[in-house]
Every structure is written in C-alpha cells, then in structure tokens.
Amino acid sequence: MKVNRKAAAVAAASAAVLALASCASSDRDSGSGSSSGGGGGGGTLTFGAAGAPAVFDPFYASDGETFRVTRQLYxxxxxxxxxxxxxxxxxxxxxxxxxxxxxxxxxxxxxxxxxxxxxxxxxxxxxxxxxxxxxxxxxxxxxxxxxxxxxxxxxxxxxxxxxxxxxxxxxxxxxxxxxxxxxxxxxxxxxxxxxxxxxxxxxxxxxxxxxxxxxxYPEYAKSHPTGSGPFTLEKYDTANQTITLKRNANYWGDKAKIDKLVFKIIPNESSRKQALEAGEIDGYDFPNPADWNSLKQNNDLKVRPAFNVLYLGLNAKANPKLKDLKVRQALMTAINRPQLVKSQLPEGAKVADEFMPDTVDGYNTSPTKYTYDVNKAKQMLQQAGAAGMQIELWYPSEVSRPYMPNPQKIFDAIKKDWEAAGLKVKPVTKPWNGGYLDAVDNGDASSFLLGWTGDYNTADNFIGTFFTETTNRFQTGQYPWGKQLSAELTKADSTVDEADRTAQYKTINNKLVTEYLPGLPISHSPPAIVFNKKVSGITPSPLTDERYNYAEIKK
Structure with missing residues (x-):
C-alpha cells in the first residue's frame, strides 16, 4: 500500500547495512575528520545518518536513508x-x-x-x-x-x-x-x-x-550507481560505517563546493548529538525537540517547513461503536489539541484541521473546525449511547517520526483527555517494525496514531493516499459513503483544469471533517536539521531534499 513506504523509512537501518556489506569496499578513509581536509580546498562534510541505504539504485528503494544519499548522485x-x-x-x-x-x-x-x-x-x-x-x-x-x-x-x-x-x-x-x-x-x-x-x-x-x-540486488545497485548528479560514489566502508561521495568535476549544474561528502551511520539519536558536540560529524537531522534549545547555543539548527500530518485513525470494524459519526465527533472534541501541540511537539507545530497542510492546493480555509470542549464531548457520547465506552488506543514503540517525535507522550496526552470525557482507554503498543504497522494494516487497531510526510505538493499525495482505495488503514469501505469518497477523489485527481480540480479538493476536505470523519487530524510538525556553525549554504527542505553541492565549510 502506498502509505507503507514512508512508514519504514528510518527503521530499516540494520537490514540495510547487511544488504550492502558483502559488496562494499572495506578500505578505511585516510582523512582526519569532518571538516578538515579536501585537496580542492572545499573540505569534507560529514553527516550523521540514522541508517545505511538499502541500495544505491533509488528505483528499488523506499527508505529515506537511501534517498538521502542517492539525491546527491542522480x-x-x-x-x-x-x-x-x-x-x-x-x-x-x-x-x-x-x-x-x-x-x-x-x-x-x-x-x-x-x-x-x-x-x-x-x-x-x-x-x-x-x-x-x-x-x-x-x-x-x-x-x-x-x-x-x-x-x-x-x-x-x-x-x-x-x-x-x-x-x-x-x-x-x-x-x-x-x-x-x-x-x-x-x-x-x-x-x-x-x-x-x-x-x-x-x-x-x-x-x-x-x-x-x-x-x-544486482551488482549495479550495490556498487556501481551512475547518475549525472553533483557527487559520485567513492566507497562504502562497512568497517567504519561510512559512505563517501566525491565531487563530480563534470557536473552540468552548480558544482559542489566541498571535496567530499561522508555519511556516517549512527543509528541512535543521542549518539548523533554527542558526535556533533564532539566534532566527529558536522550535522544530523531529526534532533529530539527537547534538545533544540541546547543545540541552538553552539550550532546552527534549521527548522524545516512542516509538510506532514499526525492523525488518529479510527476503524469501526474493530470497534462497531465508531460507526456512529457522533461518536467520532465526540472523540475529536474531547482532545485538547492546542495543549497537545504546545506541550508535546516542537516549536512551530500547529493544530491540524484537515488531513493535509495548508500549503497544498485544495486546502479548505473555512471547514468546520473542532474546538476542545470536554463537557460537549460527554454530552455527544451520552446522546450516542456510548458514554463510558471502552476504546483501545494504539501507539508505536521503538520509533520517532517527524510528525510524532515521542509516541508515548502523545498517547499519554490523548488518553488523559479521553478519560476526562468518561472513556475507558485501553493502551496497546507494539514496536514500529515489530507488529504495529502490520496490526494497523490488518485492521486490528480500533484507534491508532500514525502520520504522513508528503512526497510532493498535491492533494492526491495526501488525502488520495489515505482514502482513495476502499481497503485502507481507515477501513473506509465499511461505511456507506466509502465508495463515494473514493470516487470523489478519483474524479478530482483526473480533472485536467487546475481551478476545477482545486475546488473539488476543497469540497472533499470539508466533507472529510464533517460528513465522513474517518479519522482525527491532530497536528503538523516542522522537523529540524542541525549543523555546526562552520557549515553554511544548505537550505532545509520540507521533503528532506537537502542539496549538499551548495554546502560550504569555513576554515
């Protein structure tokens, strides 16, 4: 399913290392460190990566660590x-x-x-x-x-x-x-x-x-990637867990200002922070929001524009009471989203009123907005015959996502709010790649925390990804409006006239939070990327699409 590819982006590190280990060069880098060398005067920039690339052929990839490297090669x-x-x-x-x-x-x-x-x-x-x-x-x-x-x-x-x-x-x-x-x-x-x-x-x-x-994987994908990008692959050193790229002197565009770009694989976020502070690396991304202020003191922390959504998915097959729209609306009304954003998410995060950011064409600037009102939520549950109902609330462990830096704390905040509305909340947690995603896809979770970071700027990439198919994580096929929603999304995506298409998506976005409400949009969070102050020239990207040929290192 389309949603799956982003879900496993960071968590594939261990398997990815093994995938390339048998074919990569074991020669050790003779350089002295992150920003010191460079025969061309540009030096070497070392970036702390959360994991190894699965392959060097991006056509056969779906993980962010592969794309981070291959964006520089192709x-x-x-x-x-x-x-x-x-x-x-x-x-x-x-x-x-x-x-x-x-x-x-x-x-x-x-x-x-x-x-x-x-x-x-x-x-x-x-x-x-x-x-x-x-x-x-x-x-x-x-x-x-x-x-x-x-x-x-x-x-x-x-x-x-x-x-x-x-x-x-x-x-x-x-x-x-x-x-x-x-x-x-x-x-x-x-x-x-x-x-x-x-x-x-x-x-x-x-x-x-x-x-x-x-x-x-074939030999090409493991050892011989050949593109037209600003860098070329020099070696993958499995002993030191480093991937070294060198400047492509014949690049057609803006040639790299640095001589070499090294990705050093450091799976643990705290270890990446320590490596930056020790001068072993020049930068890393997705720092813990709790560390932002301390990192800013001695480094250049850049906040990427938020291009994601955290949502709470609902599945009435696992809990039939969720078929009642009034119950779903009550669950939304019972969550103090402004407080959750303020207390659990990084600076610049904001409440989500729809399932896509407001920068995407088709966003509806005047949909029905849900405000926190615990007494109203209690009344709605009472009217629906669901007062005091039990509901499972699923959240993942062993993962940190840009839209969900600490799943446990976000779960705790929602659980507290729902219990204040009289609900009996049963916690369920599984490792991200150890059962959580499979359980959600199999329809086992009645309510679950997940999200999405956009690939490109279209409404189809957000709500089309979530709701077009009749069988999806929201199980929309079980509702009488499921096929209608899918048809509406397909029609909008197939509309040639841009103004007409945008108008259709605005209508759909309003229906998604009023007539349909297959889940609860929670927030949009800006992830960060941090470099030491010697590094300049890199523009933070909402797509994590940073281009390192523009990087410069002060001597």
Missing amino acids: DTLVMFKPGTADMTPALAESWNNSPDGKTWTFNLRSGVKFSDGTALDATAVCKNFERWYNQTADGLAGAEYWSSNFGGSKVTKEPSLYKSCTPTSNKVVVQLNRVTSKFPSVLGLPSFSIQSPTAMDKYKANDLKGKGEGIA
Whole structure:
C-alpha cells in the first residue's frame, strides 16, 4: 500500500547495512575528520545518518536513508525548489502538456553527461522509462514507488499509468493512459532518477531476484550507481560505517563546493548529538525537540517547513461503536489539541484541521473546525449511547517520526483527555517494525496514531493516499459513503483544469471533517536539521531534499 513506504523509512537501518556489506569496499578513509581536509580546498562534510541505504539504485528503494544519499548522485527530470515542495526544472528545462492531459513533452538540457561519460539525451531518458515499465514481478516488488504511483508493467500485463516514451531530437514525449494530478510532480521523486543506460546494461541493473527481506540486488545497485548528479560514489566502508561521495568535476549544474561528502551511520539519536558536540560529524537531522534549545547555543539548527500530518485513525470494524459519526465527533472534541501541540511537539507545530497542510492546493480555509470542549464531548457520547465506552488506543514503540517525535507522550496526552470525557482507554503498543504497522494494516487497531510526510505538493499525495482505495488503514469501505469518497477523489485527481480540480479538493476536505470523519487530524510538525556553525549554504527542505553541492565549510 502506498502509505507503507514512508512508514519504514528510518527503521530499516540494520537490514540495510547487511544488504550492502558483502559488496562494499572495506578500505578505511585516510582523512582526519569532518571538516578538515579536501585537496580542492572545499573540505569534507560529514553527516550523521540514522541508517545505511538499502541500495544505491533509488528505483528499488523506499527508505529515506537511501534517498538521502542517492539525491546527491542522480538528477530527475523535474525537482523541487529548495526550501519548498514546489516543482521546478531540473534535467528538463521546460515542459508542456496536451489539452487532455495525457501527452507531456519535456525539453531536455543540452550537453549533460552521466558520470561514466554517456550522453544524457532523449534516448537515455526514454530507456529509463522503458526500464521502469518493463519490470518483472520481482522487479515490481522491489520498485515500490513505481507500483504505488504508476501501477503495473508491460511484463506483468497489469494496468499502468504509463503508456509510452518517444525520443525526438532533444525532447521526450511521454504518453499516459489516464490523467492524474500527480504528473509531472511525481517525476521529482528520487525513485525516478535518470540513470546511465550504459552502466545499467553493463552491471545488470534489472537483475533483481526475490521479494521482501529476501531480495537479492544486482551488482549495479550495490556498487556501481551512475547518475549525472553533483557527487559520485567513492566507497562504502562497512568497517567504519561510512559512505563517501566525491565531487563530480563534470557536473552540468552548480558544482559542489566541498571535496567530499561522508555519511556516517549512527543509528541512535543521542549518539548523533554527542558526535556533533564532539566534532566527529558536522550535522544530523531529526534532533529530539527537547534538545533544540541546547543545540541552538553552539550550532546552527534549521527548522524545516512542516509538510506532514499526525492523525488518529479510527476503524469501526474493530470497534462497531465508531460507526456512529457522533461518536467520532465526540472523540475529536474531547482532545485538547492546542495543549497537545504546545506541550508535546516542537516549536512551530500547529493544530491540524484537515488531513493535509495548508500549503497544498485544495486546502479548505473555512471547514468546520473542532474546538476542545470536554463537557460537549460527554454530552455527544451520552446522546450516542456510548458514554463510558471502552476504546483501545494504539501507539508505536521503538520509533520517532517527524510528525510524532515521542509516541508515548502523545498517547499519554490523548488518553488523559479521553478519560476526562468518561472513556475507558485501553493502551496497546507494539514496536514500529515489530507488529504495529502490520496490526494497523490488518485492521486490528480500533484507534491508532500514525502520520504522513508528503512526497510532493498535491492533494492526491495526501488525502488520495489515505482514502482513495476502499481497503485502507481507515477501513473506509465499511461505511456507506466509502465508495463515494473514493470516487470523489478519483474524479478530482483526473480533472485536467487546475481551478476545477482545486475546488473539488476543497469540497472533499470539508466533507472529510464533517460528513465522513474517518479519522482525527491532530497536528503538523516542522522537523529540524542541525549543523555546526562552520557549515553554511544548505537550505532545509520540507521533503528532506537537502542539496549538499551548495554546502560550504569555513576554515
């Protein structure tokens, strides 16, 4: 399911290290540390990563640690403007579409080459599209972002959004089988990086075998990533748990100002903080909000724009009383969200009135808003015949998410509020990757804490992800309006006219918190990234899409 890929982004560290260990270089870095060296005068920047990348081929990845590295190695046709989730040119200087929204023409930059010297031209771009579309069943199992956004493949004969790619001079013409609001923004995702056809053929990039934890990655994905980005892979040192990238001197864009970029794998957040304070690394992200003030004293802590939502999902299959809209509204009214945001979330967090941030087109600025009123909540529960009902409240352990820095404390706050409204709250917790996500997906949890960080700036990427399918984490198929909501979302996504599409999403967003209320939107939280004061030039991204070719290190 589309939601799953973000859920496991940070927690895959241990398995990822093993996946690459057998093929990576064990040569030790002869450098002396984080910001001291650099033959070109730019020095070396060392970043503390929470885990190892699963692979170096982003097409077969779904985890944030892989994307952090591969964003520096590859380019995409479009990208996101630094500091925003808005689309801007990259390998494609411009593009246009046919009136029906199904044919897109991309005008490519001239003179771009992959790091192996292969020309990045229209033929190379179309070979990438055809590679994506010609995946076997094993390949599709590994290519989660393709499956989630484009559907099936030519080989499996399953329906796909993609139809064809035609190279014409320095242009590519991409045809789709249907209209979607996600195109072409989706092409800015790192999974759809443009890679060297020469290198992919040489190192058998498509030779992926197996599924799940049993995937065997080809040589290309493990050792020979070849893109057109500002850095190239120098080595992966499993002994020291470091990945070293070096400046691509032939990069077509703004060449890196640093000589090398090192990602040092430090799974524990407290250990990353200690490493920064000791000068062993130059920066790390997702610092504990409780540490923000102390980190600011000696470092440069940057707050990323909030592009996420924390929600409390409800599943009436696990608790039939939740089928009553008045009960769901009472649960919402009983939560003191302003106090929760103030006491449990970082500076800059705010209450969520909808299931997506207000920066996304289609956000409704005047929906029905729920205000905290414990007495009103009690009355509503009484009227619904649910006064004093028991409800399970699920929360994950062994994880910290940008939208949910401390799940236990958020759970405690909601439990206290619900109990004040007369509810009997039964706690249920499981490890994030040790049963929690599976239980939620299986429909075992009647109420559960989860969230989402957006991939790109469309309403479909938020509410379309959550509610389009009749079988989803909110179990909307059980409600009489479930199919209607799915149809409304599909219609909006397929609308070519932008103004019309935006108006439809505004209507849907209002219905989601009035007529439907399949869950309770709680908050939007800005995650942070911190560097020592020697580092400058890096713009914090709401998509964690920081570009390190702009980084500078003071001597």
